[in-house]
Amino acid sequence: MVYLIVLLLLIGLGLLWLARRRRAATGLPPGRVVSIDTEHLGRFERSLYDPTLNLAGRPDYLVERLGKLVPVEVKSARAPFGPYPSHVLQLAAYCALVDAIYGKRPSYGIVKYADRAFSVDYSLSLENELLDLLAEMRRAEHHKPDRSHESVSRCQACGFHQICDQMLE
Numbered sequence: 001m002v003y004l005i006v007l008l009l010l011i012g013l014g015l016l017w018l019a020r021r022r023r024a025a026t027g028l029p030p031g032r033v034v035s036i037d038t039e040h041l042g043r044f045e046r047s048l049y050d051p052t053l054n055l056a057g058r059p060d061y062l063v064e065r066l067g068k069l070v071p072v073e074v075k076s077a078r079a080p081f082g083p084y085p086s087h088v089l090q091l092a093a094y095c096a097l098v099d100a101i102y103g104k105r106p107s108y109g110i111v112k113y114a115d116r117a118f119s120v121d122y123s124l125s126l127e128n129e130l131l132d133l134l135a136e137m138r139r140a141e142h143h144k145p146d147r148s149h150e151s152v153s154r155c156q157a158c159g160f161h162q163i164c165d166q167m168l169e
């Protein structure tokens with residue numbers, strides 16, 4: 001399970017890196033403000049899994065707009081200037097899953113914050129960024145780091161001890 005932790009860290013770092021790159025390239029936030037009311041929508045309860053990408057996830061909502069499926073992710077925080085890069089990549093992952101499961105490629109997804117919602121194009125370049133990140137994660141799977149200490153008390157105080165397979169007891 002340490003490997004899972006490392007993967008999560010890598011995802012975070014990868015998302016930060018992608019964020020900087022995206023913003024540097026465009027100078028603009030990656031989303032457009034849109035209107036969506038999720039109050040009367042039913043939550044999407046099904047988990048999606050694509051064995052080819054070895055990717056799983058579940059958007060909060062999956063709505064149909066003009067014959068297209070649109071994944072919607074809801075965040076409770078107030079909206080930043082543009083959607084956070086990690087949220088953009090999360091949406092991209094949902095778009096990839098919807099494409100794989102339903103055979104309909106979403107042209108965009110929506111991330112809805114407490115006070116504003118953004119539409120994010122599921123462009124080929126965003127898809128490629130997602131695939132690059134997934135490939136990076138796969139490579140990291142083969143470099144699982146070992147525990148770096150022999151301290152039982154440190155493991156006992158560690159927030160990951162319940163899921164860590166290298167915990168000292």
Ligand code: SF4
Pocket residue numbers: 002147154155156158159160161164165166167168
């Ligand atoms: S401190 Fe111990 S429990 Fe926490 S991640 Fe490291 S080895 Fe695992």
